[in-house]
Amino acid sequence: MAEYDQPPLSHPVPPDTPRAGFARGLSGAAILAALALACAAAPLMADGSAVHRLDADPVAAALLDGRGSLSFALLAAVLGGLLGIGWALLAGMLGTLTGSRAERRTIAAAQRMAGWPLALLVPLAGGLMGPVWLLALVTALTAAPAVATLAHAELSGLMRAEFLTAARAAGLAEGEVVRRHLIPNLARPLLAAGVLALPRVLAAESFASLLGLGLPPALGSWGASVGLAARLGDPVAFVPPALLLALALWAACAIADGMAAGQRKP
Amino acid sequence: MTDASVLGATKPAPVETEALTLMLGDRVLLDRATLRVERGQVLAITGGAGSGKTALLGALAGRLPAGVDMAGSARIDGHLLIAQGGRLAPRRPLALQVAEVVGHHLGLDLRSSLRRMADGLDRMGVPAAARRFDLPPEQLPEQLRWACLFAMAVAVGPAVLLADAPAAGLDPTVRLRLLHRLADWARADGVALVLAGRPEDGLAGPADRVLALRRARLLPPSPARTEPLAPLEQPGAARLHARGVGMSYPLAPGPRGEARSLAVLHGIDLDVRTGETLALLGETGSAKATLARSLLCLPPPTAGAVVWMGRDLMAASAPPAAADGRGDGRGDDPDRGGLRRARRDLQPLFPDPAASFDPAMTLGAQFGLVLESLRPDIAADRRDHRIDEALEEAGLRPEAALRWPSALSVAEAAHAGLARAILSEPRVLIADEPASSLSAEERETFLDTLMAVRDRRRLSLVLATERYDEGLRDAHRGVVMLAGRVVESADAGTLRTAPLHPYSRAMLAAAQGERPALEGDAPSAFAQPAGCPLRRRCPLAREFCAQAVPTLEEVAPGHHVACHYWDTPTDG
Structure with a gap:
C-alpha cells in the first residue's frame, strides 16, 4: 500500500493537529491555576498579619475576593456538572428501560430550560435565602440544563456507535459492553460537558454579587467589589477585580471550549 | 456526431x-x-x-x-x-x-x-x-x-x-x-x-x-477480474436458516394515538449452506443490510426465526434483553452461552470498518477481548499468537496489534476488520458492503484477501452489496432484493447471464455500463406504491401490478422470480 500513503487531494486530512483546541484549553487551565494559586497566597501579601480588606492595596484586595469567587464557582460548577450529567444519564437510562418517549421528554425539558434566562434566579435566591450552600445549589441548577443537553447529545451519539455492535457481535453481555466500551469512551465527553458549567456559574455569581444580591460580604467576591467600586466611583479599586474577573471568565470559557473542541469529530 | x-x-x-x-x-x-x-x-x-x-x-x-x-x-x-x-x-x-x-x-x-x-x-x-x-x-x-x-x-x-x-x-x-x-x-x-x-x-x-x-x-484500463480466483467448491448441507424474517421499526404514534411502525423487511426465507457464498444484491432501501444484521440478531428481527445449527437464535437473544436482563445478569447464562456459541460461528464484517473499532483501545486489546469472550478455550498466553496469525492471514503485519484504530488507513481498517472476524474461527461470515469504503486496487486486494480466507477456511459467506457483477463474481447463488422483498433468486451464473426480473436486468445493465431500462427514481420507504414496489419505474408494468405484490414463483429448478409479467418480452 506504499503508493497510497499520500492522502488524496479531494479528501485532505488536517495537518498534524490531532487535538483541536488543545492549546487554548491548556492556556486557559494554566491561567486559571495561576489565578487560584495567587488568590490562595493572597493573605501572605498582607504582611502576614490579620487581613483587613479595606486597608490592603487594591490588587491584594481583589486577590482576596478571588478566594470567595473561585471557590464558590468551583463548588457550584461541580454541583452543576454532576446535576447535568446525571440528567443526561437519567434520560439515556429512561430511553433504554421504558422507551424513547420518556427520554425525549426528559431531554426536551433540558433543551427548553437551556434557553431560559435562568441566571436571573441567582440574585433572587441570593436575596431570599440565607445559606451559601442553597445559593450554590441554585447557581448549579442554572448551569445544569446546558450541560445536560450537551452530555445527552454525546451519549446518544455514542450509543449508536458501530463498535458497540461489534462488541455485541463478539458475544459480550450488555453489562460488559457498557463497562469495557461505553464508559471509557464516555468519560471524556461527559467531563467536557461538565466543564461547561464553570464559566456559567462564575458569570451568574458575579452578576448576582454585582447587584449586591450574591455571596455574603464576608466571603468576598469580584462581582461585589466591582459593584461597590462603581458605586463609590473609585477607579483604582474598580480595575483589579474587573480585570481578574474577565481573565477568570476567559480562562474558564477557554477550558470548556477546548475540551468540547477536542471531542468534536472532524 | x-x-x-x-x-x-x-x-x-x-x-x-x-x-x-x-x-x-x-x-x-x-x-x-x-x-x-x-x-x-x-x-x-x-x-x-x-x-x-x-x-x-x-x-x-x-x-x-x-x-x-x-x-x-x-x-x-x-x-x-x-x-x-x-x-x-x-x-x-x-x-x-x-x-x-x-x-x-x-x-x-x-x-x-x-x-x-x-x-x-x-x-x-x-x-x-x-x-x-x-x-x-x-x-x-x-x-x-x-x-x-x-x-x-x-x-x-x-x-x-x-x-x-x-x-x-x-x-x-x-x-x-x-x-x-x-x-x-x-x-x-x-x-x-x-x-x-x-x-x-x-x-x-x-x-x-x-x-x-x-x-x-x-x-487503458486493465479489465477487472470476472472469474473467481479459484474454482468454487460445491456447498454442503444448509446450516443457517431464516424463516419469515421481518423487521419493522416503531414510529411516533399517529394522530389518534395508534401505534405505527415502518416495515422494512417482509418475511424473507433464506438458507445458507456450508461453504456457500450467497450474494445479497440490492440498492439503497432494499433492506439487504437489515437482512444481514437480522441474520446475526444484531438487533434481532421483529418477526420470523433465525436458526443456526438447529438452535433458534432469536429465542436465545431475546429474553435477556427484555425480561430479566437487568435484574440478575447471571440467571440467564445457559441461554447466553447458546447465543455466544452462535456468535463464535457467525461473524460480521461492517460497512465502515474504521468505525467498528473502539477508539479507546488498541487493536490487540480489542482482539484479546473478542478471544476472551468467544474462545475461552484458548489460554490467555496463547491469545497473542492467535491474534498475530489472524492479522497475517488478513494481510496485515503482526505489529498492527499495537496500533490504535485512529492511526489505521481505510484499507488497513478493512483488513483489520477481517482479522477480527476470523479470530474466533467462525463458520459463516456475514459481510455488509465490506469494501464500500475502498476503491480500485485497494478494493480488489481486499476482496481477493476475503475470498482467499473464505477458501482456506471453507467458510460460508453472505455478501451484501449493490455491485451486481462484483457480488456474483465469487458467489454460488445470488438473491436480488427490492424494498425489503426478494424479487429473484438463482445461481450466480444464471443471474449473470440471463436474469428474468426487470430489476435484476437493470442492475446487470448498470453493472455492464449499459443504460438501465428503469425510469425515474426509487420511491422512499415511507411512500411505497401499492402492489409491486417497482411498478412506477418498470418497463413491463401494467395495471394489475398496482393490485397485488408479486410472490416468488419457481420458473426453473432453483430459480425464483417475483414478477407478474416476467415472461413478457421487453421491446427495446
Whole structure:
C-alpha cells in the first residue's frame, strides 16, 4: 500500500493537529491555576498579619475576593456538572428501560430550560435565602440544563456507535459492553460537558454579587467589589477585580471550549 | 456526431494537453500526459482514491489545488467544472443559483435562465412534477440534485464540461441512467465531456474512451477480474436458516394515538449452506443490510426465526434483553452461552470498518477481548499468537496489534476488520458492503484477501452489496432484493447471464455500463406504491401490478422470480 500513503487531494486530512483546541484549553487551565494559586497566597501579601480588606492595596484586595469567587464557582460548577450529567444519564437510562418517549421528554425539558434566562434566579435566591450552600445549589441548577443537553447529545451519539455492535457481535453481555466500551469512551465527553458549567456559574455569581444580591460580604467576591467600586466611583479599586474577573471568565470559557473542541469529530 | 468529428478534424480540439506534469511536493501525480478530447467525445478518467483525478481536472480548468505544481501545457476552450460532490449552496433556493450561474455565463435574466434550465431538466429525464425551483438543494433528493447540476451545465452549454466524480454516491441504476443522458447530450451538442471518478463508479459505460490514472500515467484500463480466483467448491448441507424474517421499526404514534411502525423487511426465507457464498444484491432501501444484521440478531428481527445449527437464535437473544436482563445478569447464562456459541460461528464484517473499532483501545486489546469472550478455550498466553496469525492471514503485519484504530488507513481498517472476524474461527461470515469504503486496487486486494480466507477456511459467506457483477463474481447463488422483498433468486451464473426480473436486468445493465431500462427514481420507504414496489419505474408494468405484490414463483429448478409479467418480452 506504499503508493497510497499520500492522502488524496479531494479528501485532505488536517495537518498534524490531532487535538483541536488543545492549546487554548491548556492556556486557559494554566491561567486559571495561576489565578487560584495567587488568590490562595493572597493573605501572605498582607504582611502576614490579620487581613483587613479595606486597608490592603487594591490588587491584594481583589486577590482576596478571588478566594470567595473561585471557590464558590468551583463548588457550584461541580454541583452543576454532576446535576447535568446525571440528567443526561437519567434520560439515556429512561430511553433504554421504558422507551424513547420518556427520554425525549426528559431531554426536551433540558433543551427548553437551556434557553431560559435562568441566571436571573441567582440574585433572587441570593436575596431570599440565607445559606451559601442553597445559593450554590441554585447557581448549579442554572448551569445544569446546558450541560445536560450537551452530555445527552454525546451519549446518544455514542450509543449508536458501530463498535458497540461489534462488541455485541463478539458475544459480550450488555453489562460488559457498557463497562469495557461505553464508559471509557464516555468519560471524556461527559467531563467536557461538565466543564461547561464553570464559566456559567462564575458569570451568574458575579452578576448576582454585582447587584449586591450574591455571596455574603464576608466571603468576598469580584462581582461585589466591582459593584461597590462603581458605586463609590473609585477607579483604582474598580480595575483589579474587573480585570481578574474577565481573565477568570476567559480562562474558564477557554477550558470548556477546548475540551468540547477536542471531542468534536472532524 | 459525424458533423462534430468532421469539425473536430479541421479545428483544434477543445481539450489538448502536451506533456502535462503535475507534482504534489516531490510526488508525481501525473507524468507527461498528452491528451486530446474532440467535440462530442466523452472521455472517462478512472482512478482510485488519491490518484490525482481532482488535480488533473483542476489543472485543465486552470484552478490547481493548493500545493500542486504544473509543468507542460494544457489548452482548453470555454469550460465548466462540476466539482466533486456537486457544489450547490445548500440553503439558497435553486432558482437563484441557476440564475446566478446561467446568468453569469450567458448574460440572461431569471426567466430565460429558468427556461433553459427546464429544457436541461427535460434532457436529464426529470418529470415536470419533480421540478421544484423554489426549494433549496438540501431539501431535494440526491438524484434530483445531481440531475439539476447536469441540467445547469446543459443550460449553460459550454464547449467542454469537466465533471469530477459525477453522481457518485447514487445507486448504480440511477447513476448510469443520468450519466447516459449526460453523454447523449454531449454527443448531440458537440460538447467535449470529461468524466473523472473511481473505477467502480461505472463511468466507462457511457464513455467513448476510457483512461485509467495509475501510477501517474494515463493508460487503458486493465479489465477487472470476472472469474473467481479459484474454482468454487460445491456447498454442503444448509446450516443457517431464516424463516419469515421481518423487521419493522416503531414510529411516533399517529394522530389518534395508534401505534405505527415502518416495515422494512417482509418475511424473507433464506438458507445458507456450508461453504456457500450467497450474494445479497440490492440498492439503497432494499433492506439487504437489515437482512444481514437480522441474520446475526444484531438487533434481532421483529418477526420470523433465525436458526443456526438447529438452535433458534432469536429465542436465545431475546429474553435477556427484555425480561430479566437487568435484574440478575447471571440467571440467564445457559441461554447466553447458546447465543455466544452462535456468535463464535457467525461473524460480521461492517460497512465502515474504521468505525467498528473502539477508539479507546488498541487493536490487540480489542482482539484479546473478542478471544476472551468467544474462545475461552484458548489460554490467555496463547491469545497473542492467535491474534498475530489472524492479522497475517488478513494481510496485515503482526505489529498492527499495537496500533490504535485512529492511526489505521481505510484499507488497513478493512483488513483489520477481517482479522477480527476470523479470530474466533467462525463458520459463516456475514459481510455488509465490506469494501464500500475502498476503491480500485485497494478494493480488489481486499476482496481477493476475503475470498482467499473464505477458501482456506471453507467458510460460508453472505455478501451484501449493490455491485451486481462484483457480488456474483465469487458467489454460488445470488438473491436480488427490492424494498425489503426478494424479487429473484438463482445461481450466480444464471443471474449473470440471463436474469428474468426487470430489476435484476437493470442492475446487470448498470453493472455492464449499459443504460438501465428503469425510469425515474426509487420511491422512499415511507411512500411505497401499492402492489409491486417497482411498478412506477418498470418497463413491463401494467395495471394489475398496482393490485397485488408479486410472490416468488419457481420458473426453473432453483430459480425464483417475483414478477407478474416476467415472461413478457421487453421491446427495446
